[in-house]
Amino acid sequence: MTIPYPAILVASLAAAAAVYGLGLAGIYALPWFMFFSATAASVHGLWVGTVAALGSVVLLNFYPSNPQDYLVMAFILLLSAYLADQVGHSLRRAHRRAKQLAQIQDVFLQGLELVPRFLSREQLLRELPGMFSQLLRGSQLRIWIPRGAQQLELLQTDPLNTGDLPTPLVRQALGVRQLVWPDMDLARRSPKKPGHPAPGRVGTPGPYELAVALRVRDEPVAVLQFLRGEAWRQEELELFFRLAQTVSRQLEHLQDLELRRLLLKVADQLSAASNKQIVAEVALRHLLSALDMEAGAVMQYVKGTLRGIGWHLPKDLRPALTPLAQALANHQGIAWQAYHSGESHFFENYSAHPTALPELQQLGFETLVAYPVHIRDAMKGRVVLVLGKRAPVAWTRGKKEILLGVERLLSSALERALLEELHQRISRLLTEAWSVPSQQVYAHILEVAVELVPGSEAGSLWVWDGAAYRCRAWVGSGQACEETQDESSFMEWFGLEPAKALSGQPRIRSGQQTLRQGLQANLCLPVGHQGRVLAYLNLDNQHDPEAFAEDSLAVARLFAAPIATLIHELQNRSALEKAALTDGLTGLYNRRAFDLRLQEEFERARRYGYSLSLLVIDLKNFKPINDQLGHAVGDQALVAVARVLAQAQRLGDMVFRWGGDEFAVLLPQTDLEGARAAAGRLLEALSTICFEGFCLSANIGAASFPQEADSAQMLLNLADRRMYDDKKGVG
Template structure:
């Protein structure tokens, strides 16, 4: 069929007007929705635009018929073939086409379906129907128009991607913190990409928690997202571990869907990893849902990729700022706060800020060994009595002495049995595996904190689920802690030394009465809180006055120093011995019931009675009181121990325990 001159002029006018109007559309969706009206103004009266949705095509806009009368088409028809084949499909006589779907009340003879592309991908189909066939020249003209429309769609999507990422960068750049940036990002992305629900999830130890949510339906069912998704459950963890995005056009039918999104009526889902650095493991996730089934176009995936990169850069900046701000705050606290409080906040900050950490512990160098001073995720009472030698701590860290001295973090991920074997090979004390839960640990990070060539402390961080929990980003975050924490610990150590000088008896080197008055309430409060026994010994020397009077004060001082050496030699981890003044001494024995304290007192008495100076022996009378058997407050326990010490003296025995 050939065109008449009038038809040719009309066709040229139509195509010219259509091509002139294409650049006037503000965005790709506006262009697609506006095509039917554009053709209607030029005389075509039966025009529609179809977009892919799940396994069918949905009418996006139509002119000449009610979209509600035919909202969907299967892919077997004329429009579906054009979509699947990516080529124009022309049917001169629809009556001869078995896939044609007739619409009641509309006389149609021929149909032309034109795929519209963005960067080569078919994103929609422009469909024209007529009561008469199309001429060859018309078909060629419409094919050319479809190419021009596809070119314009590609330009609009490219502009949309650029504007979206630019505005997104501006939005998150104005945020006050990480959570504010996440909220702003969702508020911007949801309308731009046509989503109805959204969340930004961040890994925190063994949980994947929502830091921002969008969409009213999702907010109503947000509990599971804010409480956290346990390690390994649902598709979100698979996306994190693989670093590859996931797109579902029928998420509501997925067996691995999140219940919160299901409750919000989400039917299509995009899960996109947010990279926080070039070498960092993915630990954040953008979830974008739609209440309609939809096929995620390649161009939409590219937009999500660009948005995720923008978010990742912003989030990484906020992470670094938070780490530095936290360390500065700890440094300020170290000036006045009690060391125990600073230690505890330090471990809490490390668990929160080092990616992959679930639990943590801090060992501080004291008296030549390392004592546990703060834990997160463990019971401190189990750790409190334990002191590790430097050799044990070095063996747990590993053989690289230079790395130990530099404060280089090391990662171990040997599996539960291998970690337990590593622990045993480090010569750890009995029970160490049990209270540190070594058999449950999947991976661990150890960070020595050196200052002027000496390691002042060791920070241990653990993960109980993921052997690959700690990565280069974890090491980078851990390294940030070394210089400020070393200075902080040095400051605390200097404070401790000054305080200990004020709390130390100059003659014997034992803590003095002032130290006892400080430590006894603290130990008793811990015993009450954690429910363990505590014993108190009050001691008075026998024979000391004779030695002092007959042999002189220098020999008397020597006797007191010998007694202090005996007490120090018998001390277990956690025990404290004090010189009250004159020839009086005291001891605090945590985790010791009255029977155990009586046995310890007998052994002490035997060692003191072995001290002889120029033929004059020493002895001791010891009174024992125990929490909770003998009392639950300081005054009662002190009074009881003192009374029993006098009873021991009166009855001529070394120890009186009840």
């Protein structure tokens, strides 16, 4: 309701005139003049009220009164003007404050209504300046984003507004949990009453500045900087702080929603990934976008090297970064630190770090993280996630929560993919065993074990051959395996009870326990089958005494049964092959074995450039022994010949029985002269074999590669012809 002040003024003067018309004393006109003076002072101020009071005193002179009454009435009129002015000032101030509070409340309510409409944090921050410019006329809002290494970057909502630097007030707001303004400490010492301008800024020229940090989980994610041309009032300070809290809560809510949406999307795509390369590609694609990174790689420890499972690199950086993403050796850089420690390493100023890789320093990388992906039972980060960017980016708690959530999904998916890869490789081994030579199968077993058992760099496979454990395969740059080891030596090396060896229980040794020069850690897996340890699988690490852990033992145990099956089958196959290639009477290799070994030894001699000689032997005087003394004695004679030939052979020589009374000897690394000398020694040895007056002898033909023959068949034909020439007494 609006008070009719002009009507009060007119009515007061009319009432005073009526008193005058009735001829009453001045005391009866005094209340109306008081109304007039008070109304004038209340509406127009003290000076106008004083003038109205003095005018009223002059008018009272026309009323019948004594001089003393005039003085009293004058005092009363002036006092009423003064009191009315004070009351009016208070009312006007209260009215203005009520109006301001209503406006502030309206702004706050509009802000509460607008803030929840935004569906992403980036959209909310970009739209805040426009929203506040509409709510707070004459105010300007700038938003500063932390970019790591104590740097702040202005969120550009106006393309023309560039090149600005954060003020000291903005940097101060970044480190406190309250609203800050210039001379805030002075304001605390001399607080103003509500409605007054903010302390420390009265009488100073604008623009006036306020700053407050937006915090998500008590961590600053942005700084709001308010600027305007007039001083801030206490009510506005409270408004801005409450609005900042509202925006912070909405940012936290949006961050939680974005994290949940991201994890649901990643989990859905990882569940459909068929191998570890696809798993890595899915994780990198989502992480690079969510964390504002430009390059990344997922690296797995394989045979002493961190090898890239998958990577995503900008086109301009691929020539320089691809070699690093493919393989990172030498145990250098933060990826190796994360592998060894099992802890994540975050950098916002990577180029200044003492262990920074020179390649990344030259490319200008500032933001980097090496995040270990923890596989179950692993003491180390067998898989390391590396992300980076050339520009500085702050590693906020929100970004770390994203990394942690995706790492857990990545860990589960990789564990499943690696286990599937292990089963596939073992299945392939079992399939290939029937189509490749035994020695190649042993090599494949060891290669797969070294590659897939976590922590392995090198290794050897020792297989029982009936008398001792013989080294069948060896991988790595360490000490080569010895030729044979007896059973007691291996049990001493294994170091546990025989029952544990028979049950296939693997064991780990590290540091001084390894006993072998150059080794830091060893995992030994005994392969038991039907009451005997068929083989020992040794896996080694030359650099890290803590290379093997429970995850290594778990994978090694998966190898035990397939390796036992393979070795048992290989030994059975070897026995069958030996039976097929061995003469049943003499135990020497037969004609089928001769045909195989002749070609193999000839190719080997040609490849390595050494001589190969062949002796073809036909016994003399065997027919009389066989015909006259009987076939049993004849068989005894053949066995005696085989024994003499086997005793006379050097290491590496091979003796064969072609059939009947014909034999052959392959002499690797022997020229023609050496072959003839060997033939003389064999003749001398054969002449000692006698049965009831019949003594054996032989016709021998010798030929040599490369002196006389350039093919295996030519070598055989030449030796055979010379044997017949010797039989005929030719030459």
